[in-house]
Amino acid sequence: MFLTYLRRELRRRMRQAIVIALGLALGIGLVITVTAASNGVKNSQTDVLHSLFGVGTDITVTKPPASGQTQSIGIGIRQQVKSEVKGGSSVSAVNVNVNQLLNSQYSTLTSAQLAQVTRIHNVTAAVGGLALVDGTVTGTIPAASLGKGQGKSINSNLTENSFTVDGVDLTHAQSGPLSTAKITSGTMLTAADTNADDALVDSGYAAQNRLHVGGTVDVGGTTFKIMGIASVPQSGSPPNVYIPLAKAQALGKTGSTALTNEVNTIYVTAASASDISAIQSSISQALPGVTVTDQNNLASEVTGSISSASTLANDLGKWLSVAVLIAAFLVASLLTIAAVARRVREFGTLKALGWRSRRIIAQVMGESMVIGIVGGAAGVGLGFAGAALIGMLAPPLSATVGANDAASIASGSAGNQLGNAFKAVTDTAHTVSVKLTAPVTIDIVLLAVVLAVAGGLIAGSFGGWRAARLRPAAALARVE
Amino acid sequence: MYELSGVVKDYKKGRTIVHALRRVDMVIEDGEWLAIQGPTGHGKSTLLQILGGLDRPTSGTVELDGMNLTRMRETALTKVRSRMIGFIFQTFNLIPTLNALENVEVALVPLGVHGAERRERAEQALASVGLGDRLRHLPSELSGGQQQRVAIARALVKEPKVLLADEPTGNLDEGTRDEIVGLLDKLRRERGLTLVLVTHDSTVAARARRIGQMRDGLLTVGQATSNHPA
Numbered sequence: 148m149f150l151t152y153l154r155r156e157l158r159r160r161m162r163q164a165i166v167i168a169l170g171l172a173l174g175i176g177l178v179i180t181v182t183a184a185s186n187g188v189k190n191s192q193t194d195v196l197h198s199l200f201g202v203g204t205d206i207t208v209t210k211p212p213a214s215g216q217t218q219s220i221g222i223g224i225r226q227q228v229k230s231e232v233k234g235g236s237s238v239s240a241v242n243v244n245v246n247q248l249l250n251s252q253y254s255t256l257t258s259a260q261l262a263q264v265t266r267i268h269n270v271t272a273a274v275g276g277l278a279l280v281d282g283t284v285t286g287t288i289p290a291a292s293l294g295k296g297q298g299k300s301i302n303s304n305l306t307e308n309s310f311t312v313d314g315v316d317l318t319h320a321q322s323g324p325l326s327t328a329k330i331t332s333g334t335m336l337t338a339a340d341t342n343a344d345d346a347l348v349d350s351g352y353a354a355q356n357r358l359h360v361g362g363t364v365d366v367g368g369t370t371f372k373i374m375g376i377a378s379v380p381q382s383g384s385p386p387n388v389y390i391p392l393a394k395a396q397a398l399g400k401t402g403s404t405a406l407t408n409e410v411n412t413i414y415v416t417a418a419s420a421s422d423i424s425a426i427q428s429s430i431s432q433a434l435p436g437v438t439v440t441d442q443n444n445l446a447s448e449v450t451g452s453i454s455s456a457s458t459l460a461n462d463l464g465k466w467l468s469v470a471v472l473i474a475a476f477l478v479a480s481l482l483t484i485a486a487v488a489r490r491v492r493e494f495g496t497l498k499a500l501g502w503r504s505r506r507i508i509a510q511v512m513g514e515s516m517v518i519g520i521v522g523g524a525a526g527v528g529l530g531f532a533g534a535a536l537i538g539m540l541a542p543p544l545s546a547t548v549g550a551n552d553a554a555s556i557a558s559g560s561a562g563n564q565l566g567n568a569f570k571a572v573t574d575t576a577h578t579v580s581v582k583l584t585a586p587v588t589i590d591i592v593l594l595a596v597v598l599a600v601a602g603g604l605i606a607g608s609f610g611g612w613r614a615a616r617l618r619p620a621a622a623l624a625r626v627e
Numbered sequence: 628m629y630e631l632s633g634v635v636k637d638y639k640k641g642r643t644i645v646h647a648l649r650r651v652d653m654v655i656e657d658g659e660w661l662a663i664q665g666p667t668g669h670g671k672s673t674l675l676q677i678l679g680g681l682d683r684p685t686s687g688t689v690e691l692d693g694m695n696l697t698r699m700r701e702t703a704l705t706k707v708r709s710r711m712i713g714f715i716f717q718t719f720n721l722i723p724t725l726n727a728l729e730n731v732e733v734a735l736v737p738l739g740v741h742g743a744e745r746r747e748r749a750e751q752a753l754a755s756v757g758l759g760d761r762l763r764h765l766p767s768e769l770s771g772g773q774q775q776r777v778a779i780a781r782a783l784v785k786e787p788k789v790l791l792a793d794e795p796t797g798n799l800d801e802g803t804r805d806e807i808v809g810l811l812d813k814l815r816r817e818r819g820l821t822l823v824l825v826t827h828d829s830t831v832a833a834r835a836r837r838i839g840q841m842r843d844g845l846l847t848v849g850q851a852t853s854n855h856p857a
Contacts, residue, residue: 152725492718496714497722498681499681500733502733502737506737620673620682
């Protein structure tokens with residue numbers, strides 16, 4: 148009788164049932180689409196962060212550069228100019244040819260500090276790396292006369308060439324910058340290359356500079372053989388050249404200080420995602436002054452259209468879905484109450500016949516639940532359609548992780564121009580382009596089912612509450 | 628048997644209190660047919676609702692076979708209604724989406740009668756009111772008289788002890804009225820039902836064993852007529 152009564156009643160007010168179901172479908176469809184889009188943006192962010200951060204790396208540890216650290220190239224130039232000037236008040240023309248592998252972005256961390264991080268509870272791996280810049284400045288500084296202790300602006304004709312270099316610990320390549328790299332030609336560097344003058348070149352940089360496997364690249368004054376061309380997924384902006392860490396430590400300098408046994412980035416892998424927060428705290432305690440970054444920190448620094456999409460999905464989309472859903476629930480509840488109001492006499496009759504209130508409530512709620520489930524099913528369909536539309540129509544998203552603040556390099560007369568040239572190189576912003584998809588997962592479908600049931604229950608509860616409150620005598624006295 | 632003692636029912640209507648029933652004392656014997664007449668708004672339907680446990684008096688007691696309906700909890704009262712009391716309404720009060728058979732079956736739902744037995748009993752009840760060939764018809768496909776027959780079948784299918792009818796012929800033409808009253812009388816006699824029938828129609832009331840007159844909430848019950856068997 149329950150099902151017969153329910154079926155007939157829904158058929159009687161089919162138009163109203165369709166309106167309620169469509170309202171719920173719209174709300175649920177929107178929630179699914181927005182949630183799927185939000186997941187898609189998250190996935191895209193994860194892809195981006197993996198490409199920028201490194202798969203298997205949960206945390207990176209760096210230390211901000213010390214004050215004055217970025218003047219190193221100026222020192223190089225000044226040293227050369229100084230060697231040409233023998234204490235006189237005038238300077239003859241100076242031919243400049245400086246090549247340095249510089250640590251300009253970060254302060255260094257010692258191997259003891261790396262070991263400290265390795266010993267932290269739930270750290271499964273901690274790998275050191277060196278992010279450096281290879282800079283070459285060539286040209287001539289024209290003759291000029293200088294008073295003692297004077298600085299003077301000199302119009303020089305200097306050209307600069309620079310590229311980024313990562314020193315990679317090849318014994319632990321599963322973490323760090325090479326973890327996401329794919330070799331498009333040649334071979335990957337291995338642990339056997341730890342002390343070799345072998346290098347990998349990024350595919351973009353290789354194409355730009357016509358470098359190829361078997362060729363050579365000069366880093367810090369040493370010629371490295373190109374063993375492979377590496378590509379980072381999602382077209383990230385990786386280092387231009389990868390060389391073994393030991394070589395980078397031997398060739399690189401911070402100012403005039405060698406980098407022996409030092410690193411400037413530590414890539415940390417946690418035992419599980421839930422440990423990341425605790426590990427971050429432990430690192431901050433163990434190494435005061437360092438910057439501890441995880442993917443979430445990095446995500447907050449991501450800008451570009453992916454960030455806008457994320458904001459749109461999380462803020463506008465979420466609230467729009469919630470608003471539509473609330474409206475749908477409200478409409479469903481009001482229409483159900485209205486339907487109950489029209490059936491007061493009917494329910495009064497049933498009460499007179501001995502039907503308990505709870506049976507009548509069950510009848511009303513059953514009807515609402517069926518409408519909710521139909522609305523939910525339609526909503527899932529709408530949600531899938533919306534997600535598919537996003538996949539088809541959404542433009543590619545770009546993600547940009549903020550530029551390094553390695554910044555101003557030089558001071559002093561000749562150094563300024565060189566410093567500006569280097570600043571352009573070291574201020575690299577990493578931009579990645581990703582395609583937005585809106586994956587509808589089983590979780591989202593379950594969410595839709597829960598919402599549909601909730602919608603039905605809410606609407607049915609209001610209707611049922613109204614029906615339960617009816618006094619049979621008053622209900623029968625109602626004139627229709 | 629009904630025993631009413633000092634039954635008062637007051638309603639609050641805005642700021643004024645309406646005295647629908649003013650101390651009604653009455654006994655209705657088992658198998659008796661009592662017709663209640665009186666002008667509209669003088670308490671006839673209120674009395675019927677109190678007899679049926681649909682409403683509670685402001686004061687006084689109503690006993691049915693020794694059970695005090697006024698003190699019963701709602702669930703117990705619902706059970707009494709489902710087992711012992713059949714209702715017939717002026718506007719039939721059939722559920723429009725259910726066919727004749729299903730409308731009758733509805734009365735057996737609270738008794739926990741299921742499936743084939745429920746259908747069989749409903750069919751028998753409809754056959755007993757002459758609608759054995761209209762089982763699958765919706766109320767909208769039946770005439771007024773046929774709808775009231777379905778309502779009578781619905782009231783009787785649970786084999787109640789009491790039948791309470793509120794203007795059962797109020798919406799029917801004379802011919803149909805006589806048919807329905809005849810049917811009620813026949814069924815009452817066959818089943819030994821107590822029938823309390825509210826009506827404006829003196830022709831209908833005249834067929835009852837006793838007639839009560841309601842005026843301003845006061846009930847005056849006449850003597851039983853000898854020509855109508857209880």
